[in-house]
Amino acid sequence: MRVVEALDAILMQHNRRTAEGRYRPPDAMPAVxxxxxxxxxxxxxxxxxxxxxxxxxxxxxxxxxxxxTRARWLAGxxxxxxxxxxxVICVSDFLQQRVEAVLRxxxxxxxxxxRTIFNPIDDALDRDGSSVDPQKLIFLSSxxxxxxxxxxxxxxVRRAFPGMRLCVANPGYRAxxxxxxxxxxxxxxxxxxxxxxxxRSALAVFMPNFVLLETFGLVFAxxxxxGTPVIAHDCGAAREVLHPRNPVLPVHGGxxxxxxxxxxxxxxxxxxxxxxxxxxxxxxxxxxxxxxxRGGARPLVSADPRFRISRVAQDWQELFA
Numbered sequence: 336m337r338v339v340e341a342l343d344a345i346l347m348q349h350n351r352r353t354a355e356g357r358y359r360p361p362d363a364m365p366a367v368x369x370x371x372x373x374x375x376x377x378x379x380x381x382x383x384x385x386x387x388x389x390x391x392x393x394x395x396x397x398x399x400x401x402x403x404t405r406a407r408w409l410a411g412x413x414x415x416x417x418x419x420x421x422x423v424i425c426v427s428d429f430l431q432q433r434v435e436a437v438l439r440x441x442x443x444x445x446x447x448x449x450r451t452i453f454n455p456i457d458d459a460l461d462r463d464g465s466s467v468d469p470q471k472l473i474f475l476s477s478x479x480x481x482x483x484x485x486x487x488x489x490x491x492v493r494r495a496f497p498g499m500r501l502c503v504a505n506p507g508y509r510a511x512x513x514x515x516x517x518x519x520x521x522x523x524x525x526x527x528x529x530x531x532x533x534x535r536s537a538l539a540v541f542m543p544n545f546v547l548l549e550t551f552g553l554v555f556a557x558x559x560x561x562g563t564p565v566i567a568h569d570c571g572a573a574r575e576v577l578h579p580r581n582p583v584l585p586v587h588g589g590x591x592x593x594x595x596x597x598x599x600x601x602x603x604x605x606x607x608x609x610x611x612x613x614x615x616x617x618x619x620x621x622x623x624x625x626x627x628x629r630g631g632a633r634p635l636v637s638a639d640p641r642f643r644i645s646r647v648a649q650d651w652q653e654l655f656a
Contacts, residue, residue, distance in 0.1 A: 337455045341648035361385065369421070369655050376412035379419055392421035392654070396454075398550055398571075399433045406437045413441045422448040422654060426551040427572040452651060453576075454551045455644040462562035462637065465535040469629050472541040472566075473502045473533055475554045477509045481544030483602045484594050486516065487609040488543055491618035492625060493518050501541060504530060514602065534558050538628060540565040543621060545586045546594060552576050560638035564628065566621055578636035584624065589617045 339346045339357065351360040363385045370382055370389045374396055382391055393416065399405045409416070416423070423438075425431040431451050438447065472492070474485055482503070489501045500518040504525045505511045513521040522533065534540060540558040548571030549555070555576045558565050567573045569583040577583060593612050597605040612618060628634075640646060 337457070337644050338647065338651060341455070341644050342651055371424075376409050376416055379412055379415040383415075383419070390421040391419035392424060393419070394424045395430060395434060396426050396550060398548055399430070399437060401437055401440075409434070409437055410441060416447055422450055424450055424452050424654070426454050427451060427575055429572040429575055430550040450654070452654070453642050453647060454553050454556070455647040456553070456556050456560055456638065456642045458643050458645050460531065460557060460560040460638060463535065465532070467538060467633075468536050469538050470496070470498050471500055471502065471537045472539055472625075473504065473537040474541050475504050475530060475534060475558070476542060476544070477506055478511045479509050479547055480549070481542070481546040481594075482511075483597075483605050484546060485541060485543055486519065486602065487593075487597075487605050487612065488618045488621055489519070489541065490606065490609040491613040491622055492541075494613065495622045496625065496629070502533060502537070504533065516606070531557065531561050534563045535561045537563055538633070539563065539625065541621075542567050543584070544568065545570045545590070546598075549573060549576075556639065556642045559636040560642075562636060564634045564636050566624060576639070576642075578634070578639065580634040581636050582624070582634070584620045587617070587620070589615060593617050 336346070338344075345357050345359060347359050347361050349361060351358065354360065365387055367386045367389045369392065370386045371392045371394050372378055372382060373394050376393050379391055379393070397405055399409070423434060425434055428451050431449055435449060438449070472489070474482060476482070486501070492501075493499045498518075500520055502520045502522050503513075504522040507524040525533065534557070540554060540563055542554065543566055545568045551572050555565050555567065555573060559578045559581060564581045565577060567577060567581075567583050568586045570586060573583050589612075593608075597608060
């Protein structure tokens with residue numbers, strides 16, 4: 336929506352029945368020159384009937400690898416993609432490398448233009464001088480992005496730093512049934528202004544997620560923009576998006592084994608084994624990083640100008656030129 340509004344474009348939504356300004360149900364518009372299709376290449380052929388004179392661009396956000404469901408969708412739309420006349424846009428260089436690996440085996444798609452256009456943050460998003468609570472961490476993401484693992488790791492953190500609390504927010508597109516845990520505060524679904532305020536006052540955004548790799552990680556970009564560093568692993572697009580002074584942690588074998596073993600067993604079993612994992616030093620990286628940050632080495636981070644909506648809108652306009 337930020338991109339659509341910055342470009343003064345029309346957004347057609349397949350499940351919409353009535354028009355409200357720029358937001359409309361699908362309808363034929365023969366004069367349109369550019370169409371951006373989100374995520375699903377299987378819709379290219381139907382879009383060609385609605386927009387016969389348009390170049391159709393495919394905007395990919397989701398994790399993709401050879402052999403995955405989304406890779407099969409892309410392969411199945413190979414011929415349509417090659418004749419659509421548009422580019423394939425990825426939200427990070429990390430994702431573009433993944434898409435390149437899929438397209439490499441599709442001869443007709445070899446000439447398709449691939450480019451990265453980052454996800455946007457608001458131009459005005461910045462530090463505001465808020466005081467930082469050294470006893471507060473915050474998880475700001477969908478629960479399927481490693482929340483169970485993060486809650487287990489937090490058990491080691493709160494043991495090392497009594498009184499530390501973890502606030503958990505949920506964007507709302509995945510159901511979450513909170514469970515009562517010591518020093519865990521469930522914030523629910525937050526409007527953006529409240530989410531930014533919660534992040535500003537936290538020592539760190541606590542996102543040790545290697546379970547579902549981020550293809551961009553808007554929470555990374557927005558957290559750094561308001562001055563808050565992120566506890567994150569060096570996987571997905573984390574290093575690409577986070578500020579250079581925001582360290583990223585390697586994923587150790589013990590961490591992967593703990594997650595792989597406990598993933599089928601549910602949150603309660605994962606949490607019941609958190610003490611074992613702590614004694615095996617599986618969570619030591621998080622504790623030592625937070626110890627340094629509490630001791631005065633908290634990194635000074637800020638927004639990356641490449642992600643500002645004014646810059647991202649320019650990148651889209653260059654695509655359409």
